[in-house]
Amino acid sequence: MNSRVNIAANSAPYKAMINLEMSLQTTSLTNIQKELIKTRASQINQCAFCLDMHTKDALKYGETAQRLFLLNAWRETDLFTEEEKLILAMTEEITQISQNGLTDETYEKASKLFDEEKIKSIIMAIVTINMWNRIAITTHLQVSKQ
Template sequence: MSLRFNYRAANEPAYQAMRAMEAHISQSGVDKVLYELIKIRVSQINGCSFCLDMHAKDLMKLGDHADRILLIGLWREVPIFTDKEKAVLELAEHVTNISQVGVPQPVYENVRAYFDEKEYIDLIVSINTINSWNRIAIATGMFPAASRNCGFGERGS
């Protein structure tokens, strides 16, 4: 894969709109570790190497999460994720693959056992934001280290 172009330079207003979504999430109270887990799982599903690499490194900066990064694709089968995290990861999978079965009522109810309506919407916005970043990165040819090599500065998103 090769970088097609610098999307920031091509359309700064669109980039700023995405940054506004990130700003909303950071002010919403969504747990930082939980948000990085969402970003990693969604990036795996979407096949976004750039975002997967970035957010795995970001999660490591928040503590020793190597096992969680390595096993997140098997979150249902390992005991290192809390029930709350599992509820959110299941929601993230369903929202990312929304055309398959939507968000089934049991998935919704499981998440709502841990989060109120406002928090639920913040989670949906979080999931949608990383899905959007993934689609921008994939469509413009982003790959790990692309941001350093093509005028993005330190981070591509």
Template sequence: MNDRVSLKKATPRVQAAMGALHAAAVTAAEDAKLEPELLELVRIRASQINGCAFCLDMHTKDARARGETEQRIYALSAWRETPFYTDRERAALALTEAVTLVHDGHVPDEVYREAAEVFDEAGVAALIWAATVINAYNRMAVSTRMVPGAYRPAG
């Protein structure tokens, strides 16, 4: 049983604002022509780092529903050690890790530069927003101990 606060019930306006931020970040990613599959990798990787079981359950299911392979999902925590990801995905994952672990050396210039080499300015901005939003959701889910398992992808 989860006996922690329901943020949606206790602070519905803040929850709605968070939903609006998420929607705006998704729109920015669409406008920047970022692939939805890439965004799922970003969400999964940040959730792995943050230990967010609820978001891992959700976004691995969403990634599979979008056609992502199990092999790439399973290897995501070791993406640097595998040949399964494109240069574009690697740059996005490195930027995601740097944003997620901002306390650990901020976002290094080299990481930012690599992202800027494969994404335009709108793409880099959208990736930063995507990483920021999933990090916020991870913190909400971990803090309130949201229970994974029941989520089903739309469609």
């Protein structure tokens, strides 16, 4: 696959995205929650570059290989907490926005479990990784061999 334009080079919009990403570091989401969002959205979007990056980051933050291996089947296991399962449901619904969007049922569950600031943070984390996925896929960012 041929590489394409380097969108990061001298790009004000790219720098704005970096700032958005950095602002997510100040939310109440844990590093594990953020990496679950990033990994699950990247699985759905089939973004190899982001999957490689975020599974490595998740492991660095203490996530287990077993949970990462089972992430795309999270509903079928008790390895994820109630909060994590709700975050993953939100991630799937927002990532696949054209199907049904964030359903009323999921949003209602979120509003019972999370405060408004946490819901905002979850939504913004999901939206942000979806932007990064689209950039990586569109510009053919490549996974580096190790």
